[in-house]
Amino acid sequence: MTKRLILMLCAALLCGVFVAACGGDDSGGGGGGGGGGSSESGATEGAKVIDPSLAENAKGEVTYCQGKDTSGNAHYMIEQFNKKYGPDLKAKLVEFPASADEQRNQFIQRQQAKSGDCDVFSSDVIWTAEFASQKWLYDMTPYMKDKKDQYIEAPVETVTYDGKIWGVPESSDAGLLYYNTDKVKSIPSTWQEVYSQAEKKGGIVYQGAAYEGLTCDFLELFFGAGGEVLSKDGTKSTFADGDAGVKALSFMVDGVKNGAAPKAVTTYMEPESLTAFQTGKYAYMRNWPYAYALNKKAAKVKGNFDVGPQPTFEGGEKAGILGGHNSVISVYSKNPGGALKLIEHIGSPEIQKAYAAQFSLSPVRADVYDDPDVQKAIPFANALRDGITQARARPVSPVYPQISQAIYKNVNAALSGQTSPEDAIKQANADIEKALQTF
């Protein structure tokens, strides 16, 4: 009996390690897979640079990888591409899972295997630095040099790392402020007024759970109050410099304490805040542009809500956090010329207009917002453009995931009253400092 038990125990233990090791295996293979020869100097030194003339005689096939094409925009874009350039040059779509983390995993796995599966990848704005420092992307600076001005500045900021441009903005996104017109008539000029109104008129909901969304919501106030997360060269934390951090965080904490925001906001992600706002009880909601269409369908708010860019932080400036996607070219692409052609196509006014008018994606070119069709399709186009124009990129760093964790974990702890704003900022600063020391 004992023997059998020990055998079973061993089997069970093996299962345990197996699971642990498997987790280790799934992306570990490439951790050191690059050959191990490169020196530790300049993070992106020696990266492949794109030659813009490659696009001229591009032929063959090019693959475009992105997350699940839920709205159908990628299918449309590929179809148009093939109509225009086929049959000599053809594009193909590969869809990754809907979750952003999974898309990142899928791309990382392919790059670690040096696979040319994805010529062009639709990369979330926060991944640029990481991919670039792993030398998985073409340096696109020569291509973007004379095109930069066609784009809104903030999205270009998200593809800029180490003084080089690593991709081309594809679609944008920015945190906006929704309000219930039955409770407030318009967005006041400062966050402070928004909160004091909220306190009396039903409250404000936002994303306060410990995850990426809270990093965004906090940084919007933090940037507004004049804070900076990293030094210009990205090597030092400036998170606790000055009083922006404590000011922004105390403001949020007081909001929860005095009831301007419900206590439960510390567990809210986007869907929960949306559900709360749609009960019609709350005056304000901070959320992304996608919430507009959903609010239009919600019985209790559809006729009585509006949206605008975020206000100024008292004594500071206007801010907002930028989301969205950039097209990047994999260094393992076998057809960089075709890839360039595809990127050019995505950034063209026609596709950008269609993305906005037919698929409600936020354009990255300022002129597209003025198009009558776009104005008709997106009734809040002006608010959206202003929101994106005033928005800021999140810190561009290869250790961004750790920086974001440092922010959202400590901010969440302060919001739920486990630590004071001062201590939370101090701790976050130390955590960011530690993240920057990562080998």
Added chain:
Amino acid sequence: MAEATVQSGAPQKRRSRGLSEKGLAFWMVTPSMVLIALVAAYPIIYAIWLSLHEYSVRTAGLSRWAGPFGLRNYTTALGNSEFWDAMFTTLIFTASSVFLELVIGLAMALAMHAAFKGQGLLRTVVLVPWAILTVVTAIMWRTIFESPQGFVNQIVGGDTVWLGSEPQALIVIIIADVWKTAPFMALLILAGLQVIPGDIYEAAKVDGATAWQRFRKITLPLLTPAILVALIFRTLDALRIFDLPYVLTKGANGTTTLSLVAQQTFAENRIYGLGAAYSILTFITVMIVSFTYIWTVGGNIRGLAED
């Protein structure tokens, strides 16, 4: 027949033509050994290998041996307060959820074992939570404990933010885990109950033992092996808890478990060496706890086996 004659006439030839018993055994075992090596040994050794190295997050392809004896990742891990907090949380979670599951599972098993009409139906219904995906379970409990409009707050009438306070968040996770896995415990114990021969109870009844005495003196001792197996399985599982806290809180408010730390370090932050070290440390913890079980309860079973 002819062949047999030839063979018996030339024993030496037979050995060279066929395989000896030992040789045959060797070749028959080899495929499974190779399989085990491939699917179990390789990943384990690989994980250990990873844990002894550092892989650069910022420079492509750069890796190095992790400091003195390759143990720097382990010293970093053990010196990290987050690791010890996670260890504490994991142990609290494991002890309370496994204990509750044992008590509830035992009660469920006894109920399922009793002969009555609708026994089949009960056995099926009891298993439903076990059949539901853990992630779905988590989302369900999240809805139930939502604040302020969740089911629990509607009934209790408070505005407690269950998932946003400590220790309430951990309690919700324990409740969700008990709800989901008590049926599994019940099933294992039920299997143990069914092999206890009925005539022992008959004999006890004839001797005038009360129901409680029969339970204490017959059911429990004879059930111990089944309970131990169930306990070991559940404890191993509970020590590796990941999905419930990941979906319910993402580790906020004192719910960060060992697996959560390992996953975040490894997959999200891509610090492979340290992440692997966390996994190995989790594994060692699991091993220690399991062998403690065998030592403390094992004697009991040995006694039974000798009877």
